[in-house]
Amino acid sequence: MKWLAWLGPAVLVLLPALAGTLPDFSLPDINGTQFHARDHVGREVMVISFWATWCAPCKQLLTRLDRIKVQYPAIRVVAISIDDSTSMVGVKPYIAGKKFDFTVLLDAESKVISMFDPERKVPVTLVVDKAGSIIYSRTGYLPGDEREIRRVIEGLNR
């Protein structure tokens, strides 16, 4: 069975490089309205950030994304909370207090984050262009990462 340990690298070598597109998903937002990703692909640039109320770096990043949203109002920032039943109740007060102009979705069952990171190492951040291609992705957050996100978005607006 030791061959299984080799399987990961082998899969990478053998797979065709067709990656980098946003999988379709749908989730409820904090107002109970269903959000369908396919309705937005082809229309707008999206910055998707997976976060949780107990994750301090995630909240730092959301604040940075808020500034980027002010600078580039045409982009849609989608903040997807992976809070579960116990911590979910904190999502709405947090977002309301911050006055973020975000689309805030709830992924309590981890259906969507597992498409992007099966181990849920939040924050996970994606920039998706109008064609639906993921042109930036990052797991984790270091203060200053937002400069790279801004640069990617600037590149799209040229």
Added chain:
Amino acid sequence: MKRIVVSWTVLLLCLNGFAEEKKEKRFSFLFVNDFTYQNNQLADENDQFYNLSTLFLKYGNWSGGLTLRSHNYYKRLPNRTLENSQYDLYRKHARYATKSLEFQVGDFNSMLGRGLVLSVLQNDKALRDRTVLGGDFRYNAGGWQVRALGGSVEDELKRQKWHVAGGELAGEYWKGNRVGVHASYIHDEKTLQRRDDRLTWSVSWSAEKLPGGLSYYAEISRLNLLDSRLRDGSACYSNLGWTRRNVSLLLEYRKYRNFNNELNNPPSADRGDEAVELRDSEAARLYVQYSFFRPDIVPFISVGRIREFDATGPQAYGGVNGSDVWGKLDFSFSHGVRETYYPERITEGRVVYRFTDPVAVDVYARDKRSSVGEYRFNEIDYNLQVSWAPHGAVFFQKQYSRELIDDRHHFHSGGIRINLKRDSYFELSVGETRGGEVCSSGQCVILPPFRGWRLGVFVTVR
């Protein structure tokens, strides 16, 4: 072991070859590999590794994934090294989803209502990684959703196993107001303490966006033990929210009695890092926050009462968060007290200061104290991280614990993280960590201490 390390080294070197993004809307894939090697001097055998390789594929409305695991220790039992390395197909799933229909088979996370009747979710901090292995069907039409699921749940150590069936019917009945009926049936196949089969059901009412900034959620539930002389359980959870301009207010109440069905995790109406007592407890609290200053300074306070069995006391915490102050500073500070059978105090603070982009310093400190009679318990954590985005960071951690007057321990550790291309990084750390009880989302785990060094390599290709 050497072959595994060499193969992943080759893989990292090859990553640049996958840097080109291709456009193809119908097909996408994601590959994630998380490899940890550690020399754990507190384990019975020092050399330990844990590797998860996950492949996720999507084509049109179809998606699926599988995770291969190879390891010689369990994350929840890191001080016990397995005699032989184990390899298994850890997770697998296939899913079909349209706007109105969703069907999946294999491993999936699941929550019915707010987790009163069923909550099988991942909880990384509490090292709880459970899924339902079975099938899940959902159908949406005209604002109503019907859902049915069934399968088995096994804990990661393969020591406990349950069979579960569940379902819910939920929908809007009047102007944004929703009603739902939720139920689960659980049968123990292999558990530490075998219990009777049990039926848990609930009815919920909710609205997220009412005029005047109001929202509410209420759920009442019963847990019926079949063929038992033990008492049935009951639960009630409700909240009322209100938001106007800079002010947010949340009123929460919950009452749980004999309500542990092994696969549920109801809301706590408390700090997230406290365990929820399901046998007999009651809590009510009012949470208020006000934001001022642009970009953001948000003072907040939560005050309430909590009862666990016959002990009743206050639960209160408050503090202030600030972000992007003068474009350079993030901070948070909070202090809380909680007292039922014994008093507990938690003080937390964090400051992140960006000197000149991209260099930033992150300082975090947490002090937790409790006492029962003469017994004193004190844990203090200090973390210092200097980061240079997006390339990486160096970090240092000092932990202190004192359980009895003469029993003091200091733990030091540090390391470096280097980010590679495309959400991939490696991290090397060395030193000692304390272990102890870690609670998240109402669930707790006791972690043993660690001494040694650890190398982690996390690779994502999409």
